[in-house]
Amino acid sequence: MSGADIIDGKAFAANVRADVGKQVDVLKREHGLVPGLAVVLVGEDPASQVYVRNKGKATVEAGMHSFEHRLPVETTQDALLKLIEELNAAPAVHGILVQLPLPDQISEAAVLAAIDPAKDVDGFHLINVGLLSTGGEGLVPCTPRGCLMMLKDRLGDLTGLRALVVGRSNIVGKPMAQLLLGANCTVTVAHSRTKDLDEECRRADILVAAVGRPRMIKGDWIKPGATVIDVGMNRIDDDRPGAEPGKTRLVGDVDFDEAVRVAGAITPVPGGVGPMTIACLLANTVTAACRAAGIAEPEV
Ligand code: NDP
Numbered sequence: 001m002s003g004a005d006i007i008d009g010k011a012f013a014a015n016v017r018a019d020v021g022k023q024v025d026v027l028k029r030e031h032g033l034v035p036g037l038a039v040v041l042v043g044e045d046p047a048s049q050v051y052v053r054n055k056g057k058a059t060v061e062a063g064m065h066s067f068e069h070r071l072p073v074e075t076t077q078d079a080l081l082k083l084i085e086e087l088n089a090a091p092a093v094h095g096i097l098v099q100l101p102l103p104d105q106i107s108e109a110a111v112l113a114a115i116d117p118a119k120d121v122d123g124f125h126l127i128n129v130g131l132l133s134t135g136g137e138g139l140v141p142c143t144p145r146g147c148l149m150m151l152k153d154r155l156g157d158l159t160g161l162r163a164l165v166v167g168r169s170n171i172v173g174k175p176m177a178q179l180l181l182g183a184n185c186t187v188t189v190a191h192s193r194t195k196d197l198d199e200e201c202r203r204a205d206i207l208v209a210a211v212g213r214p215r216m217i218k219g220d221w222i223k224p225g226a227t228v229i230d231v232g233m234n235r236i237d238d239d240r241p242g243a244e245p246g247k248t249r250l251v252g253d254v255d256f257d258e259a260v261r262v263a264g265a266i267t268p269v270p271g272g273v274g275p276m277t278i279a280c281l282l283a284n285t286v287t288a289a290c291r292a293a294g295i296a297e298p299e300v
Contacts, residue, residue: 013275026298035289036065043073094289095121146276167210209253219258
């Protein structure tokens with residue numbers, strides 16, 4: 001029997017996107033400002049093409065300008081850096097996102113460092129990493145920002161709660177831990193060398209899994225009533241009874257069928273954290289546009 005509330009990330013993200021749309025209306029009406037997001041894709045990786053298409057579509061749906069730059073796989077680092085310089089200088093562009101991964105001849109670090117931190121809507125520039133870890137006002141990586149929004153919506157004030165983040169990547173785990181620390185949680189970060197991970201999990205009021213290992217976190221590792229945010233997106237063979245042979249499906253890092261009996265609330269995969277990432281990208285673009293124009297973000 002299912003005990004946990006299922007956190008509907010799709011519905012939550014739709015609300016965030018609708019709010020962004022309202023903010024954009026106010027910005028256009030009252031300030032003549034149309035936020036703009038430039039997305040750069042190098043090469044033809046099929047998954048990246050889908051991400052870039054979806055980001056562009058969502059940007060336009062929110063009433064913002066979308067600028068797509070598709071470059072051939074053999075693009076040199078110098079050519080990409082030149083484009084970033086142009087986008088940094090373009091007044092209509094408030095957010096710049098370079099879709100990762102990049103081809104081998106291009107250094108990701110060099111490219112991320114070249115983006116104007118004020119336009120770095122992915123929040124990966126070292127200035128923004130530093131601002132996040134020192135409690136400053138930078139731009140925050142989209143996936144952790146989305147996770148924090150869902151946690152606050154569910155739990156209200158997070159002060160004093162024990163939070164465990166499983167995973168320490170620069171994209172998810174570390175910024176997630178910083179955000180939870182900023183929200184006054186007592187934060188533990190676990191990784192592949194952590195001992196007794198199951199025991200660490202059992203202590204957590206908030207468990208964020210960002211590992212990339214299908215269903216690694218078991219139901220009996222979860223503290224009864226805990227809030228579980230599953231960032232993992234793992235494609236596996238569809239093992240459900242009656243599934244067509246050769247079909248695949250997405251599962252998280254948490255064993256959902258077990259965890260749902262123990263947790264207080266849990267995000268499903270798909271339909272949990274995933275949709276929030278694009279919604280937060282749009283929200284970050286509005287934030288960047290308002291800061292560039294020196295105006296407060298409209299309350300909606
Ligand atoms: P990384 O591979 O960069 O990091 C994975 C982390 O998990 C590492 O810190 C690693 O530890 C840790 N880890 C690996 N194995 C274990 C283990 N057995 N026990 C404990 N920790 C372990 O992944 P990302 O952070 O980029 O992504 C994590 C997951 O989130 C992936 O499934 C990815 O697809 C998904 N994702 C989903 C997004 C969304 O929009 N929903 C956005 C971004 C990611 P160590 O550092 O010691 O190697």
